[in-house]
Amino acid sequence: MRERISGELDVRALTSMDELKDMRPEWDALAESQKSFFPFFCFDWFRVWLEHFQDRNELLVLMFYRNDRLVAIAPFLCGTERFRGVSRTRKVSLIGNVHSPVRNFIVRDGSAEIQRRAIRQALAFLDQRWKAWDVLELEHLPEEAGILPVLEEAVGDLGYRSRTYTCYADWYADGIDCSGEEYLARLPKKIRYELQRRKRRLAEKGEMRFEIGTDLSAFDRHMDLYHRVRARSWKSPEADRAFLVEARRMAAGKGWLRCGFLFLDDEPIAAQIRIVAKGIVYCMEALHDKAFNKFGPGHILRSEMIRHFIDVEGVTEIDQGRGDDSYKRYWSPLGRVRERKGMTVFNRSWRGRMLGVLMTEMLPAMEKHPRLMSMKERVGRRLRAL
Numbered sequence: 001m002r003e004r005i006s007g008e009l010d011v012r013a014l015t016s017m018d019e020l021k022d023m024r025p026e027w028d029a030l031a032e033s034q035k036s037f038f039p040f041f042c043f044d045w046f047r048v049w050l051e052h053f054q055d056r057n058e059l060l061v062l063m064f065y066r067n068d069r070l071v072a073i074a075p076f077l078c079g080t081e082r083f084r085g086v087s088r089t090r091k092v093s094l095i096g097n098v099h100s101p102v103r104n105f106i107v108r109d110g111s112a113e114i115q116r117r118a119i120r121q122a123l124a125f126l127d128q129r130w131k132a133w134d135v136l137e138l139e140h141l142p143e144e145a146g147i148l149p150v151l152e153e154a155v156g157d158l159g160y161r162s163r164t165y166t167c168y169a170d171w172y173a174d175g176i177d178c179s180g181e182e183y184l185a186r187l188p189k190k191i192r193y194e195l196q197r198r199k200r201r202l203a204e205k206g207e208m209r210f211e212i213g214t215d216l217s218a219f220d221r222h223m224d225l226y227h228r229v230r231a232r233s234w235k236s237p238e239a240d241r242a243f244l245v246e247a248r249r250m251a252a253g254k255g256w257l258r259c260g261f262l263f264l265d266d267e268p269i270a271a272q273i274r275i276v277a278k279g280i281v282y283c284m285e286a287l288h289d290k291a292f293n294k295f296g297p298g299h300i301l302r303s304e305m306i307r308h309f310i311d312v313e314g315v316t317e318i319d320q321g322r323g324d325d326s327y328k329r330y331w332s333p334l335g336r337v338r339e340r341k342g343m344t345v346f347n348r349s350w351r352g353r354m355l356g357v358l359m360t361e362m363l364p365a366m367e368k369h370p371r372l373m374s375m376k377e378r379v380g381r382r383l384r385a386l
Contacts, residue, residue: 009071010066011062012063013062014060014063020047024043026070029070030073031106034106034110035110037101039275041104042254045247046075049096049243050095051246052242052243057079059078060130061075062118071107071111072108072115073106074094074119076092077092077093083355084359091135091136093137094139099244100140103140104140104142105119105122112146115145119150123345133352134347135352138151140167140342141340141343142341152343155345160346161345161346161360162343162345163343163360165344166341167340168323168340169324169340170322170323171328171329171332171338172318172338173317173320173332173336174335175316180307180308180309184303184306188330188333194299198294198299202264205264208262208263208300210301212259213260214257214259216249216252219248219249222261223245226273228268229288257273258281258309259272260272260273260308262300269289269291270288270289270292271285271286271287272286272287272302272305279317280317281315281317281318283318288301302331306318324337346359
């Protein structure tokens, strides 16, 4: 059922997976209009995510229509949790977690006008129709989408208290119009020299071979190779392995997954997982056998994969993924850093008001005065008891 909520778009609220599954064709047609992060906005990404992480949370997916055409989606999840470890709170958030590179409204063709209207009507819906919440937590918002100023204006007009913050940053290279060799030639001189030196040293240990897998029929073999390398790396076993394997299988089925390996005498010593769609490479996982640390097998594999993506697949953009680690900076000689923003909106419920005052006034003031930190701890203990 659709109803008009104080704006020019019709909104339909979906609260069950059965309703959501009926929307797959329309959802994917809308996702297809996205230039960036398209794989992480498609219906199946959300389906797989919800199957593993929804738990007892309630769905609240707002579908926005103009003249019976779907033009925007606000994919929300509602649940109760201990907010910031302080107080049990009724929270609304965009669907996603650490495995989601960004979270956002899905807007047809990235239209700024539709984004503005959808955001205002989503907030109006929460204000007028779905009032049982204390906190609206919007994390991992892409700064380049221009969503934060729109949110701040809409939240201010409704009179809500809010706070904004930076979640993380990532390095991103776009407008790549050179060969893979030319791209790598722009790396810092010291890095280029070290890369060549390590390749020569590793070649003395045995025969090096690279493999980049794109075939769904080889998926199980690729995952076996990946987890063999992970078991010998510095990383712990994947906490959400079931989700990650299913999400990767889904991506492989759609032709997006790339699994890269560096072999030494037929034994994998480095592995990297990438997703490629619409000329953009998304760096997902990278690891190597720690016994080969001094040879830099991860850097050697990364250079070969970059050369492949540019020369063979014609990509023009490389997203280095979550975090502005220094090594990502020098692997992005044509790039720039982008921030992922967050906003917390506090409702007018008594708990929402209390948390709003605490998070926007009391705690910032206490952090400026070390002597007040003990008071902060006492306040936290009292709130956790509520």
